Amino acid sequence: MVKWTKLSSKYFVLFVFAIVSFYVPTGKVDAALGSYQKKQPVYDVKTAGLNIRSGTGTSYPIIAQVSQGTDLVDYCPDGVCSNTTADSQAWKRVYYPNASIGYYANAALGYAAWYNTVGNRTFNYHYTYVAKTSRWTQMFSSDCSNMSGVMKGLNENYYLQSFDSELHASTCNPNAWRVQDFQAGSNSTGYFDSGYVNGWNLKAE
Incomplete structure (x- = not known):
């Protein structure tokens, strides 16, 4: 019985090692x-619909609305951009790749709210x-x-x-x-x- 237990333990260790080796690059x-x-970070939208506006605040016109699962890029060419606070929300300038609007088209650039509420700060998109x-x-x-x-x-x-x-x-x-x-x-x-x-x-x- 002891011998079988040792043998079983040995094969179990080998099995675990094989699984880990397969999944870990x-x-x-x-x-x-x-x-x-x-x-600049790439984000994934996790709300049903996210408004992209021409400026930082809800008073700016909506230039597009992206659906859940859409990818956004934090558009910051100099690499030192930060959030802008307006209307109790944080805003990021974003670029959303879309083959139908062309490369660097103005419609591809806008601002999106980083979170919905000040309290719990429900984020609209994630890393x-x-x-x-x-x-x-x-x-x-x-x-x-x-x-x-x-x-x-x-x-x-x-x-x-x-x-x-x-x-x-x-x-x-x-x-x-x-x-x-x-x-x-x-x-x-x-x-x-x-x-x-x-x-x-x-x-x-």
């Missing part, structure tokens, strides 16, 4: 993107850590001003991990999202492939 993060670079491709797309090595240097192609519904602690876009190009391909495993140098993917082709999660 074993490659190293390639610092090729430069973690020191200025960057993201993973992105999934919505269609076939490519990973690039450079972000400014347009993405260049094709590294690889990525199939639809392919998961990518944020390169930074949260999912970020480049300050010079809000469509260039900084990601690493952990799903493919380590490359020949022992690192994950890391680069930029067009946010129009990604869904933040």
